[in-house]
Amino acid sequence: MTARALAAPGRPRRHDVLIAGGGLASGVLLRALHLHGGPPLLGLPASLNLLALTVMAGAELLRRTAPLAALALAVPALALDFCTGTLIATVLMFTDVVYAAVLYGPPAAARRIPLASELVSVLATAVTAAFWHNPQVLLIGIGIALVTVAPAWTGLIIRNHRDAAQTARLRAEQTALLAEMDRTQAVAGERARMARELHDLVANHLSAIAIHATAAQTLDEPAATRAALGVIRENSVQGLAEMRRLIGLLRDANANAGDEPAATPTLDGLEALIAQARANGAASGLEFVLDDDRRAAGAGTERPPAPVELAVYRIVQESLTNALKHAAPGEVRVRIADGPGGALAVTVRSPYADRPGPRAPGSGAGLVGMRERIALLGGEFDAGPEGGPDGSVWLVRAALPAAGEGAQR
Template sequence: MLWALGLYGGPPLLGLPPALTLLALTVMAAAELLRRTAPLAALALALPALALDSCAGTLAATVLMFTDVVYAAVLYGPPAAARRIPVASVLLTVLATAVTAVFWHSPQVVLIGIVIALVTVAPAWTGLIIRDHRDAAQAARLRAEQTALLAEMDRTQAVAGERARMARELHDLVANHLSAIAIHATAAQTLDEPDATRAALGVIRENSVQGLAEMRRLIGLLRDANTTGDGPAATPTLDGLAALVAQARANGAASGLEFVLDDGRGPAGAGTEKPSAPVELAAYRIVQESLTNALKHAAPGEVRVRIAHGAGGALTVTVRSPYADRPGPRAPGSGAGLTGMRERIALLGGEFDAGPEGGPDGSVWLVRAALPATGKGEQR
């Protein structure tokens, strides 16, 4: 329609027929079809089409489509092309303006330079700016997705760690009392002596009350969101080992077990660093679990608990109990005790070992743990 109405830029150059503008328009339209799938090929078609159009009369539609092809080549083309095309458009504009000024001394040369810049420089740099914004937005989305993924991984690890911590605490709180209850309930069922039965029932009641109290305290800590679990009522310390061994002594008297505490730490402030609260809690739980295992599995004899400061201020815990083949444990167990002890020591960066020792017959079951005065991680 533009060609039929004679609405083109000027007379043809070099004696070319004006109908060639329609050929240039057709080639430019074909280039437009390739602007997304093959932007560089589209630009390669558009350049000779624009040159032909400029020589045959210059249709405005062809020039407008050329600007879109340049814009698409920068926006959708490879990164190297996106960097080079804007620079090339500036050089081309300067060169074309300079050549025109050499052969045509007229003030209109400045207007021609502006028109060439609008056709080449403006779409190229517009495409570069939009491409930079698009790449920045995509990078921001990727960072946001990575941050969300890392946050989800942290949340999953935190939940798993909290579940493991709760499992250890529940096991250590309940297993000791329930083992004593099971052992003395079996004794009460098998003994016909009223005094022995009454004593066993007394131990059962005492352990039931203590276990219930500890369970209530733990449930209260879980329900109270403002409680961190570091208070003295919730975190046992090494000062409570004597009471713990005394309780085990009462629970194991009927099984021929004698429990002895050998505290070699020395008086407070005697040149040794006081262990941190997580280390004290871990040491207490290790002794507690070892005494529970002794009540279940140990042969009659002496169970000795020793706690002392080792080299470098490390806190060492050793529990020796008689070890012999038995037809079965005095109370059933889940096998999670040793796993929980290893996890506690690993969290604090210490060393742990448990197994038979003392000769080929394995006459002693030895639990040994070495904990640094200050754990590498905060046990919660």
């Protein structure tokens, strides 16, 4: 960065051109009015102070585009000005060049220039005092400090404030970006949760409606048609009630505080779920059995957490829905058991056979939803065909930690 500042200065800024032009014009006017510091030193012609003025004005043109190059030009120009009758315009432009070198220069220069200006002031005062024993030496030292130290430290203070403001702005932008990322992830997670709930709430009822509507169309028996229509009406009413409850929850965040709180499904509702599946699958030759070995063994007086109970309920509900759609006639067995460490193990076994097509259409989102539920709770999930003594079966297995460790992640 230093080499670029010295070798390839950019185009001067508009304000820098105005400062350089104003300083040059002021210096020429002061020289014309003979308002300069005194006679030249070392036998130099007085006209050279105009050269020093011009060089200093040229340094002002580079104050922001090449601040170190500007300082390199300004130092000998100031020395020449002192030796040829000082012009106040040249001195003032020098202070601005020092200020700009600290403010716009590289960080290393910003740290070194103030220290160098202090050292120059002390040495100049000491040398002057050694050769000229006069109280005015102190005034000379103060003047040198005003020309070098004061602009250098002013530039450093302003630079520090500017860097601090920039750092705060970057942190604010980073915080805003992280907040937007968190909001996006929260929205995506909530959408996925709503999709799982909507699918689990409605798919079971709509599948039963589709199956019995097909049976009512194909069977030419009044009694069977009336039974199918009864099942269709029952599932329609239940599905509509659950849809209304879900819509109410989405519309009103305080819906649970109303007169009819929305109950979260628990393991106690599995019996009713199996009974409903029996009614819906009777026409398809399906039998549904629930083995609750957890209760049969008298295990655990402590209830699992609500998220675990809800996940077990939804897994069983979706598995029964899939059985109604795809299972061959036979027994669908649901087993709930205690696993090691107080975990819950869920197994749903249904007859599996190649069929020309499902009894009701599906989207495949049910298995995705079950995997997501188990993953959120830190459990394990597996689903697929498996051979057995009674032929091929479709086996759904899930293991959920009783404490739901993953729910907090």
